Amino acid sequence: MARKPLMAGNWKMNNTYGEAVVLAQEISNNYNKSWTGKVDVLVCPPYIDLKPAKTVFEFDRTPVEIGAQNVYWEPKGAFTGEISIPMLKEVGCTCSIVGHSERRGYFGETNEEVNRKVRALVDAGMYAIVCVGESLAVRDAGTTEEFVCAQVRAAFAGIDAQEAQRCVVAYEPIWAIGTGRTATPEQAQAVCHAIRQTLAELFGAQVADEMRVLYGGSMNVGNVEMLVAQPDIDGGLIGGASLKADQFIQLVKACL
Ligand SMILES: O=C[C@H](O)COP(=O)(O)O
Numbered sequence: 001m002a003r004k005p006l007m008a009g010n011w012k013m014n015n016t017y018g019e020a021v022v023l024a025q026e027i028s029n030n031y032n033k034s035w036t037g038k039v040d041v042l043v044c045p046p047y048i049d050l051k052p053a054k055t056v057f058e059f060d061r062t063p064v065e066i067g068a069q070n071v072y073w074e075p076k077g078a079f080t081g082e083i084s085i086p087m088l089k090e091v092g093c094t095c096s097i098v099g100h101s102e103r104r105g106y107f108g109e110t111n112e113e114v115n116r117k118v119r120a121l122v123d124a125g126m127y128a129i130v131c132v133g134e135s136l137a138v139r140d141a142g143t144t145e146e147f148v149c150a151q152v153r154a155a156f157a158g159i160d161a162q163e164a165q166r167c168v169v170a171y172e173p174i175w176a177i178g179t180g181r182t183a184t185p186e187q188a189q190a191v192c193h194a195i196r197q198t199l200a201e202l203f204g205a206q207v208a209d210e211m212r213v214l215y216g217g218s219m220n221v222g223n224v225e226m227l228v229a230q231p232d233i234d235g236g237l238i239g240g241a242s243l244k245a246d247q248f249i250q251l252v253k254a255c256l
Pocket residue numbers: 010100172176177178179180216217218219237238239240241
């Protein structure tokens with residue numbers, strides 16, 4: 001089956017409320033409505049910027065989804081500093097990134113926590129963008145595929161094929177994030193293929209064939225074409241290049 005590509009911008013901890021309105025407006029102004037149905041476009045701003053970004057896209061009727069960068073699995077309660085799924089749904093989020101390597105690395109997020117977040121999202125009818133990826137040490141040790149596929153298995157534990165089908169996996173080698181050092185298309189394809197094989201083992205070949213696997217890690221206007229041309233790469237999760245509307249739009253166009 002032909003998968004519809006997804007180009008997702010992860011703004012990380014960038015853009016104040018006012019800056020978010022400007023960037024969302026620039027993306028909206030440059031979005032061509034003829035792309036609708038051919039590529040899905042998503043931005044994941046900081047929590048405080050979700051509503052203003054959504055308001056811009058809604059006002060313009062620009063079909064750009066908004067998603068969170070993280071989420072907590074409990075629906076409400078005494079969890080200071082956390083944000084729940086009902087809160088995200090009410091402002092129009094369709095999904096959340098889960099298990100980004102910056103959350104795993106700086107905030108100690110474990111595979112078990114990633115799994116709880118994925119389960120809570122799918123239970124609530126949202127989808128998860130599950131991030132997986134190896135450090136340079138793992139790559140140098142030659143165990144990249146084993147490591148990444150174990151992360152995939154852990155993230156989807158206890159989830160059935162129907163729930164998993166809506167989710168997305170983003171392969172982000174840690175050594176390529178924000179470094180300007182991109183995985184070669186061959187390296188990225190090899191790992192994305194291994195991820196899809198793991199999804200097939202978990203959920204069957206048909207579901208695995210329908211699930212989107214993204215690449216992330218210094219994807220930019222210079223390398224996007226080669227990366228999205230790979231058979232198992234269905235788009236990108238973009239950090240730095242998603243902060244400039246013209247660059248992000250170029251990346252979206254590369255998926256058409
Ligand atoms: O979530 C996005 C990735 O961490 C990639 O970030 P980057 O494009 O700045 O390397």
